[in-house]
Amino acid sequence: MNHVELSFKLxxxxxxxxxxxxTLLVDLLRDRLGLTxxxxxxxxxxxxxxxxxxxxxxxxSCLLPAVKVAGRxxxxxxxxxxxxxxxxxxxxxxxxxGAVQCGFCTPGMIMNAKALxxxxxxxSETDIKKAISGVLCRCTGYRKIVQAVxxxxxxxx
Amino acid sequence: MSYAFKDYQWSKDIAIKExxxxxxxxxxxxxxxxYNGKAQVIAGGTDVIPRLRHxxxxxxxxxxxxxxxxxxxxxxxxxxxxxxxLTTHRQIAASPLIREKAGILADGAGCLGSPQIRNIxxxxxxxxxxxxxxxxxxxxxxxxxxxxxxxxxxxxxIPLTEFFLDKGKTALDCRREIxxxxxxxxxxxxxxxxxxxxxxxxxxxxxxxIFAAVVEVDHTQNMIKAAQIALGPVAPIPLRAxxxxxxxxxxxxxxxxxxxxxxxxxRESNPIADPVWGSAExxxxxxxxxxxxxxxxxxxxxxxxxx
Numbered sequence: 421m422n423h424v425e426l427s428f429k430l431x432x433x434x435x436x437x438x439x440x441x442x443t444l445l446v447d448l449l450r451d452r453l454g455l456t457x458x459x460x461x462x463x464x465x466x467x468x469x470x471x472x473x474x475x476x477x478x479x480x481s482c483l484l485p486a487v488k489v490a491g492r493x494x495x496x497x498x499x500x501x502x503x504x505x506x507x508x509x510x511x512x513x514x515x516x517x518g519a520v521q522c523g524f525c526t527p528g529m530i531m532n533a534k535a536l537x538x539x540x541x542x543x544s545e546t547d548i549k550k551a552i553s554g555v556l557c558r559c560t561g562y563r564k565i566v567q568a569v570x571x572x573x574x575x576x577x
Numbered sequence: 578m579s580y581a582f583k584d585y586q587w588s589k590d591i592a593i594k595e596x597x598x599x600x601x602x603x604x605x606x607x608x609x610x611x612y613n614g615k616a617q618v619i620a621g622g623t624d625v626i627p628r629l630r631h632x633x634x635x636x637x638x639x640x641x642x643x644x645x646x647x648x649x650x651x652x653x654x655x656x657x658x659x660x661x662x663l664t665t666h667r668q669i670a671a672s673p674l675i676r677e678k679a680g681i682l683a684d685g686a687g688c689l690g691s692p693q694i695r696n697i698x699x700x701x702x703x704x705x706x707x708x709x710x711x712x713x714x715x716x717x718x719x720x721x722x723x724x725x726x727x728x729x730x731x732x733x734x735i736p737l738t739e740f741f742l743d744k745g746k747t748a749l750d751c752r753r754e755i756x757x758x759x760x761x762x763x764x765x766x767x768x769x770x771x772x773x774x775x776x777x778x779x780x781x782x783x784x785x786x787i788f789a790a791v792v793e794v795d796h797t798q799n800m801i802k803a804a805q806i807a808l809g810p811v812a813p814i815p816l817r818a819x820x821x822x823x824x825x826x827x828x829x830x831x832x833x834x835x836x837x838x839x840x841x842x843x844r845e846s847n848p849i850a851d852p853v854w855g856s857a858e859x860x861x862x863x864x865x866x867x868x869x870x871x872x873x874x875x876x877x878x879x880x881x882x883x884x
Contacts, residue, residue, distance in 0.1 A: 421594055441596035444626070447589065463589075464627040465694055466781055477667075477696045483626045484697070485619075487596050488641065532692065553780035554691025 428489045431499030439486055446470045446481040449496060457497035457527050461556075468555035469528040472496050478535045478554070497527040500534065510534055510572040519568035521559035528555040533569040542573055591629040595638035601645065602755070606729040608640050609753055616640050618751045620663060621697040623690070624706045642755060651675060653763070660759040666695035666703070666713070678763035681772035681789050685716040688774055691781050701756040704740065707747045709810035710783050714741070716772055718807035718817055719789035722761035728754040741814035767802075768793045769879030771871040775863055777854075785854050786811070788867040792875045794830065799881060801825045801834070804872075811846035811864065818842045830881050839868040 423438040430453070439448060446463075449455045449472070461467035463482045470482040473495040500508035510533050513519070520526050529552055536543055536551035543551070548569045549562075557565065597616075599605040609616055616638035619625045628634040642648070642663065649663040651672050658679060660669070669675055670687035689695055689703065689712040703713045704724065714737075723736045726749050740748050749756055764770060773788040786808065793803040804825040809815040821841040828834045848860035855863075873883050 424596075440590075442591045442593050444589075444591070463630070465623055465690065468691060468693060468781075471693055474696075478693045479697050480623070480691075480693045483623050483694075485591070485596060485622060485626070485639070485641070487598070488622070488643070551692065554693045556781065 424487065426486060426490055428491060429493040431495055441485070441487055443486045444482060445472070445484040445486045445489060445494070448486040449481060449494075455496050455498050459524055459527055461524070466556070467525075467528075468532070469525050471528040471531040471555065473531055473535055476535060476538060478532045480554075495531075495534075497530060500530070508534070509575050510537065510569065513568040513572040513575065514565070517564050517568040517571055519561065519564040521557075521561045525555050525557040525559075529557065529565050533572070536569070537573055537576060540573075542577060543569075545570065548573075589630075591626060591639075592632075593629070593636060593639055596641065597638055598641045598644055602727065602757075605640055605642055605645065605755065608638070610729055612638055612640075612752075614752045616752060618642055618755055620699045620702045621665065623694050623698040624702055636752070648757060653678075656763055656765075657760055658763050660700060662701040662755065662757045662759070663699055664701075666690075666698050666700060667692070669700055669713070670695065679716075679720055679761065679770075680764075681716040681719060681770045681791070682713065684772040685712045685774075685787070685789065688712050688776075688784070700759065704737070704759070705747060705749055705751055705756055707741060707743070707745045707814070708783075709744060709813060709815055710787065711809065711815065712774075712784065712787065714815040715787040715807045715809045716789040717759065717761065718815055719770065719791045719805045720761040720764075721791075721805055722759055724749075724756055725758035725760070726754050727757045732757065734760075738817055744813040764791065765793070767796065767879060769875040769877065769881075771874035771878070773867045773871050773874075775867070784809070786848075786860060786863050786867060788864075788871045790871050790875050792825075792872065792879055794876065794879045794881045796880060799830050801828050801830060801876075806838075806842060806868070806871075808842070808846060808864065808867075811848045811860070816846060818845045820845055830876060830883060832883055835869050835872050835883060838872060839865040842868045 426439050427436040459469040461469040465480045465483045471478045472481045532552050617636040619639045648661045650661045666686040666689045670683050675683045700713045703711045725734050770791045774784050775786045776782045776784045789807045791805045795802050804822050806818040843864045850857040
């Protein structure tokens with residue numbers, strides 16, 4: 421198989437990389453680019469822990485051939501903090517509200533919450549639940565996750 | 578369970594040699610012809626990628642059609658609604674036009690998988706999967722939709738009632754053809770519709786039962802003029818309850834008609850028993866309950882509620 425050149429915007433920076441065309445985005449991010457904040461769980465679109473933002477919309481990076489992101493913008497959990505290391509308000513509130521248990525679903529939860537808060541300044545509890553409905557938390561700590569997102573939205577106002 | 582072990586044997590990568598991104602329909606068909614059955618069309622990929630990794634599907638090349646021009650979007654043409662083959666579930670679920678004039682399709686599209694999957698998965702792909710529980714198949718069947726299938730030889734339009742052939746098998750050959758358009762009549766004032774879905778969870782799950790119906794009524798005679806009733810998964814293909822529909826034509830709008838329809842839809846269905854998704858007896862009961870509830874809801878919306 422021949423390598424192809426893939427260019428896209430990753431966490432605000434333009435990058436170009438040679439990849440095999442059968443690479444899935446999650447493996448490109450984790451194995452080639454070292455961005456292991458994005459997790460792999462089920463690898464078939466059922467758990468949502470691999471969620472990244474594609475042009476601002478949440479998608480399962482385990483289902484996305486990496487070539488599909490050519491010319492587009494991808495944001496991972498590593499792209500949320502500012503360059504000087506200041507966390508995003510959602511990350512801060514996940515910590516202060518105790519919304520992290522084993523932590524495996526946390527990047528997926530936060531990326532979906534980020535997409536929601538970027539388009540909806542003051543979401544209702546139902547909006548929040550819908551926004552995170554594509555991520556499974558097997559510690560079943562949903563209550564505090566919803567609270568953390570609510571708290572982040574209120575802090576943003 | 579042996580099935581669980583099978584999942585661990587999935588390969589990480591997808592076993593393909595080429596991934597091609599044509600810029601026009603003509604170019605897509607040229608590539609498909611060149612591979613002569615060894616390449617497969619991919620759009621959103623939420624169905625194709627797991628199947629490839631599962632070795633349920635084996636191809637040399639994928640032909641990604643997401644860059645084809647003029648294939649996405651929803652528009653109105655006279656009394657018809659036309660949906661481009663690349664339109665995603667999210668676009669359908671959020672469309673004011675679909676919500677107003679074919680609400681059951683917006684409801685169905687909004688139930689598929691998760692927000693992340695709905696952002697990527699196309700409605701055409703949902704139909705092409707041929708899954709009897711596909712979330713948009715049932716409402717589109719009730720809306721009497723037809724699909725345009727395009728190939729190098731030209732295009733053909735077939736009603737969705739002739740599209741589903743068997744579980745996972747449709748009239749479309751995705752190594753040669755592309756579903757370019759979905760089309761159906763917008764609901765009229767004397768029509769009502771309903772969509773009901775039973776599932777173990779509200780998200781990230783395949784439905785135990787989906788019911789969708791469109792009824793057309795004659796207000797002056799308090800009579801049903803026509804009805805389309807679709808269900809899934811109660812047979813190898815998404816089912817239209819045609820015998821019940823025929824019996825409903827000209828029937829008076831009352832409880833007796835609805836009770837009879839429920840028994841009749843149940844007789845037309847053939848749900849399988851499943852240790853996870855429920856016994857056949859349970860599903861038959863739900864089919865009756867959903868038929869009654871769904872018909873009442875649709876009749877109420879049409880302006881002829883049943884007391």
